[in-house]
Structure formats: structure tokens, C-alpha cells
Amino acid sequence: MNALVHLTHDCNLRCPYCFTGAKFAKEMTVDTAQRTAEFVVDYAKEHGQRAVFSFFGGEPMMAWPVMREMVLHAERVAAERGVTAIFRMNTNGLLIKEEHLAFFEEHDLIFILSIDGNQAMHDAERITQGGQGSFAALAAKLPRFLEHNPGMMASVVVTPTNVAHAADGIAFLFDAGFRFLIIKPDVTQAWSPEHVAELERQYTRVGEDYLARMRRGDDLYLNLFDDKWIAHTKGAEGISIRCDVGSSQISVAPSGNLYPCVRWVKEEEDTVPRLGDVWQGLLADKLADIRAQAAAPKSPCGDCSYNDGRCANECACEHYSATGRIDTPAPALCEHERVMVPIADRIGNALWREQNPVFLRKLYPRLTQIRTREGASG
Numbered sequence: 453m454n455a456l457v458h459l460t461h462d463c464n465l466r467c468p469y470c471f472t473g474a475k476f477a478k479e480m481t482v483d484t485a486q487r488t489a490e491f492v493v494d495y496a497k498e499h500g501q502r503a504v505f506s507f508f509g510g511e512p513m514m515a516w517p518v519m520r521e522m523v524l525h526a527e528r529v530a531a532e533r534g535v536t537a538i539f540r541m542n543t544n545g546l547l548i549k550e551e552h553l554a555f556f557e558e559h560d561l562i563f564i565l566s567i568d569g570n571q572a573m574h575d576a577e578r579i580t581q582g583g584q585g586s587f588a589a590l591a592a593k594l595p596r597f598l599e600h601n602p603g604m605m606a607s608v609v610v611t612p613t614n615v616a617h618a619a620d621g622i623a624f625l626f627d628a629g630f631r632f633l634i635i636k637p638d639v640t641q642a643w644s645p646e647h648v649a650e651l652e653r654q655y656t657r658v659g660e661d662y663l664a665r666m667r668r669g670d671d672l673y674l675n676l677f678d679d680k681w682i683a684h685t686k687g688a689e690g691i692s693i694r695c696d697v698g699s700s701q702i703s704v705a706p707s708g709n710l711y712p713c714v715r716w717v718k719e720e721e722d723t724v725p726r727l728g729d730v731w732q733g734l735l736a737d738k739l740a741d742i743r744a745q746a747a748a749p750k751s752p753c754g755d756c757s758y759n760d761g762r763c764a765n766e767c768a769c770e771h772y773s774a775t776g777r778i779d780t781p782a783p784a785l786c787e788h789e790r791v792m793v794p795i796a797d798r799i800g801n802a803l804w805r806e807q808n809p810v811f812l813r814k815l816y817p818r819l820t821q822i823r824t825r826e827g828a829s830g
């Protein structure tokens with residue numbers, strides 16, 4: 453089970469696009485944290501899975517003592533039950549200090565950093581309570597973070613407000629040393645035709661830059677392209693970071709309530725489906741209902757030629773946030789994918805024609821092995 457554990461509703465930033473709801477001081481108690489650890493480990497044991505704890509918020513580092521206690525308790529319980537416990541975190545990074553990095557190292561806790569590209573892009577959205585940009589403070593920490601974990605993943609949100617900086621922002625992150633980037637558009641906002649045209653200009657530049665980097669031999673991951681290539685060669689199930697609503701992934705709110713997704717924890721309103729709590733366990737009928745709705749064909753995707761795994765239209769909770777329906781993608785998502793898929797196809801075709809070694813190694817590892825063997829024997 454991958455448990456997305458919301459340790460607090462509070463955050464030190466106030467990003468306007470934030471989908472985790474109002475920010476207020478409500479932390480998970482140590483009691484609830486310990487019970488959550490036991491619930492997740494027991495569920496994992498029962499289903500023959502690993503117990504993955506992904507700390508979330510708000511900003512999880514605002515509840516650092518609770519996180520620390522939960523990691524230690526989960527390790528103890530997992531050892532007793534013979535289950536593997538794994539720890540992850542999504543963070544804005546601003547509160548992480550040396551002592552935390554030492555703990556992460558010791559307990560193999562890997563974090564994904566939320567950073568929206570370069571200063572112009574990041575500061576357009578990722579602001580403090582006083583409305584100041586947070587880039588300078590974060591940029592000062594980047595070299596140490598990348599030294600701590602050279603494979604650190606960056607999570608970037610593209611919005612109508614920051615889209616004009618997207619190409620420079622993404623290039624900045626690769627130049628800074630990131631090798632793995634996840635770019636997500638904010639599709640809960642309306643994108644005007646001008647914004648969509650700008651998105652196309654920016655993504656065209658991102659594609660040219662990615663092509664140049666792969667021709668230089670850089671082995672990188674950018675979900676915008678790689679996930680579409682993986683979907684083409686291996687099918688959607690080959691993509692590792694995809695919506696898994698109500699299946700192996702469950703969100704735990706600071707109260708201990710269970711929800712299908714991080715987007716539905718919010719202030720724990722009654723308007724979203726609750727799946728039980730860490731004391732009573734999962735409500736099987738509600739879980740089955742959510743799974744069935746998430747698996748239903750998407751409307752209006754029908755026979756759209758991009759509906760073959762290349763379109764990132766699988767996130768049921770994102771659809772629900774944007775349209776109020778699990779089975780209906782936001783118009784902005786559809787526009788984004790109609791821009792993105794042709795660019796990914798064009799770059800992928802160019803790399804295939806050139807028989808680019810990085811591309812072949814990533815997408816066609818067996819072909820690369822055969823050619824290497826043939827080369828060695830010939």
C-alpha cells in the first residue's frame with residue numbers, strides 16, 4: 453500500500469494553485485500517527501505488499517516531530533510483522549536542515565522537491581504568506597539537496613500565470629543538476645486561447661531542448677515526453693507514476709480519516725467520499741464504488757486517437773476537482789494533451805529515426821542488449 457500521509461493542513465507557503473485546501477494549524481497527533489503506521493503495515497502484510505509512507509501536507513516538514521515519530525514507529529512495527537517499510541515525502545524544501553538530511557539518510561527517506569523552474573517561473577506562484585517569492589531561499593539549498601540525493605525528483609506546476617517562463621524554467625532545472633522532472637499543468641483553472649498558444653510555444657522549445665540534451669547523451673526523465681513514449685512502446689501500465697485512485701494508494705488525513713486521493717483531503721469537507729479511518733479500516737463498499745467509477749470510460753474521450761495511453765487523462769481525482777465528475781477530464785487537460793501529444797510524437801520519431809542510443813536504451817532495452825551482443829560477437 454502507498455499511504456499518502458497528510459501530517460498537517462498547514463503550510464509555510466500560500467501557492468494560489470494549491471489543491472490541498474485551506475491552510476490552518478491542524479497536525480496529526482502522535483497517537484494517530486502511530487495508529488496510521490500500524491494500519492498501513494497490517495494492510496500491506498495482509499495483501500503481500502510493501503508499506504510505503506509518502507508524507508504530504510500542507511507542508512509535511514511543519515509537522516517534523518510527528519513525522520519522525522511515525523517513521524520510527526513504522527520501522528518497529530514493520531520489523532515485527534516482517535514487512536518492508538519505505539518512506540517518501542513531497543516537500544517545498546524550505547524547512548529542511550542538516551539534521552533532517554541526516555535522519556533521511558539513516559532511514560532512507562527520499563523526497564520529491566516542489567520547485568517551479570527558475571526564479572521568474574517559481575516566484576510567479578510559489579509565494580509566502582506575505583506574498584514574497586520563495587525561490588531565493590530554496591535555490592540556496594539546491595546544491596546541498598542534490599549532493600544528498602543526486603537522483604532527486606523535481607515537481608513543477610505549469611499555470612496560465614507562469615507558462616510564459618516554462619521553457620526557461622525547465623531548462624534551468626536540468627542545468628542545475630536535476631535528472632528527473634514531473635511537470636503537471638494546473639487544469640482546474642481555465643486556460644484562455646492565448647494561454648494555450650503560449651503553452652504550445654513553450655512546449656515546442658522544451659521539446660527542442662530535450663532533443664538536444666538526448667543527442668548529447670544526457671540520460672534524463674521528463675514525464676511530458678517519456679510517459680507518452682512509454683505508453684506507446686509498453687502500454688499505460690508501463691508508466692510508474694500514474695493515478696492509482698482507491699487501489700494501492702490511499703490518503704490519510706491528519707484526523708486519521710481515509711480518502712481516495714490527496715486532492716480530496718482538503719479541510720476534510722463532507723462533500724468528498726471518505727473511505728473509513730485508520731481505526732475502523734477501509735469501507736469496502738465505498739472503495740469498490742470509487743474503483744468502478746475510476747475505471748469507467750472517460751467522457752468525452754471515446755474514440756479520440758490520443759486515448760491510447762498517451763493522453764494523461766487517467767487522474768480521476770483531478771477530473772473530480774476540475775469538473776465534479778470522476779469520469780470527465782477538465783477541458784484544460786484536454787487542451788494540454790492536444791498540444792503535448794503531437795510534440796512528444798515528433799521528438800520521439802526523430803530520436804527513433806536517428807537510433808538515438810539514450811532513447812533506445814530507455815524505451816527498447818531488449819533491442820539494445822541484442823545489438824550489444826551482436827556487436828560483441830561480430
Ligand code: SF4
Binds near residue numbers: 544
Ligand atoms: S507549498 Fe505545497 S502545500 Fe504549500 S501552499 Fe504550495 S502547493 Fe500548497
Ligand code: SF4
Binds near residue numbers: 754756789
Ligand atoms: S485529448 Fe481530450 S478527448 Fe482525447 S483522450 Fe485526452 S482528454 Fe480525452
